[in-house]
Amino acid sequence: MQRLISKNKSFRLVQVTDTHLYADTSHVLVGMNCEEGLLDVMELIRKKEKVIAGVLLTGDASQDNSAVSYRRLHTTLATLGARQHWIPGNHDELKAMQKALDPGNRCFDKSIRFGNWLVLMLSSNVVGAVHGFLKKAELEFLEEQLKTTDAQHVLVCLHHNPVPVKAAWLQHHALQNPGAFFDVIDRYPAVRAVLFGHIHHELKRQRNGVTYFGSPSTCIQFHPTSEDFALEHRNPGYRWLELHPDGQLRTGVHRVRNKTYAVDFSGIGY
Ligand SMILES: [Fe+2]
Numbered sequence: 001m002q003r004l005i006s007k008n009k010s011f012r013l014v015q016v017t018d019t020h021l022y023a024d025t026s027h028v029l030v031g032m033n034c035e036e037g038l039l040d041v042m043e044l045i046r047k048k049e050k051v052i053a054g055v056l057l058t059g060d061a062s063q064d065n066s067a068v069s070y071r072r073l074h075t076t077l078a079t080l081g082a083r084q085h086w087i088p089g090n091h092d093e094l095k096a097m098q099k100a101l102d103p104g105n106r107c108f109d110k111s112i113r114f115g116n117w118l119v120l121m122l123s124s125n126v127v128g129a130v131h132g133f134l135k136k137a138e139l140e141f142l143e144e145q146l147k148t149t150d151a152q153h154v155l156v157c158l159h160h161n162p163v164p165v166k167a168a169w170l171q172h173h174a175l176q177n178p179g180a181f182f183d184v185i186d187r188y189p190a191v192r193a194v195l196f197g198h199i200h201h202e203l204k205r206q207r208n209g210v211t212y213f214g215s216p217s218t219c220i221q222f223h224p225t226s227e228d229f230a231l232e233h234r235n236p237g238y239r240w241l242e243l244h245p246d247g248q249l250r251t252g253v254h255r256v257r258n259k260t261y262a263v264d265f266s267g268i269g270y
Pocket residue numbers: 018020059060089198199200217
């Protein structure tokens with residue numbers, strides 16, 4: 001476990017998600033160059049954020065699962081000067097991600113301490129599938145961490161959405177066993193929030209005293225209410241989070257402004 005000790009301190013984190021990079025930086029996804037989107041979001045983060053304690057990368061790091069794209073993403077995020085914490089999305093393979101990066105790095109630690117807060121990184125991906133599933137071992141890890149931690153507040157991160165979204169096609173690819181996840185979460189009142197990627201749009205839901213946050217991608221944005229695949233006319237962005245020692249969590253989303261991307265809004269899939 002990584003530990004940043006300072007129980008009276010607040011920690012500012014950023015969530016960067018669904019970067020969908022290719023080995024070849026000239027490749028586009030539904031018309032959009034994802035490398036360009038990421039670099040624009042990086043510039044935005046540098047402009048908006050002063051001190052960052054950590055970068056939460058919540059999956060779909062690469063569109064082609066290439067070592068080159070993982071290494072390039074790691075190098076790009078490292079320019080923020082903060083620790084990185086990675087989990088895989090449905091387009092990634094955890095083993096390929098781990099193999100691509102230096103074996104000594106701590107990106108894949110699943111349990112990170114920020115003062116009074118514990119941040120848990122869960123893997124919900126199913127190799128070869130778009131939907132998510134939390135395996136028994138992952139749920140046992142979650143339970144064990146919640147049972148034994150002396151942290152007063154907990155943030156849980158995973159790639160797939162455990163709460164429903166309004167976009168029907170997207171909901172089809174959600175976490176398939178949210179009930180098993182809620183069974184654990186519901187028994188530990190220290191859980192304050194759950195953070196995920198996958199849905200490529202901003203979302204906030206309350207459930208049993210826990211707040212669930214979805215976030216924009218650094219490339220294409222999915223329409224939040226469409227029956228079928230559809231993109232929204234919004235720019236890439238990131239989520240910032242402030243973990244306060246009293247359990248308060250402040251958060252918001254910043255998006256790239258004053259720029260138009262070559263997105264193909266007539267696209268029927270990705
Ligand atoms: Fe994605």
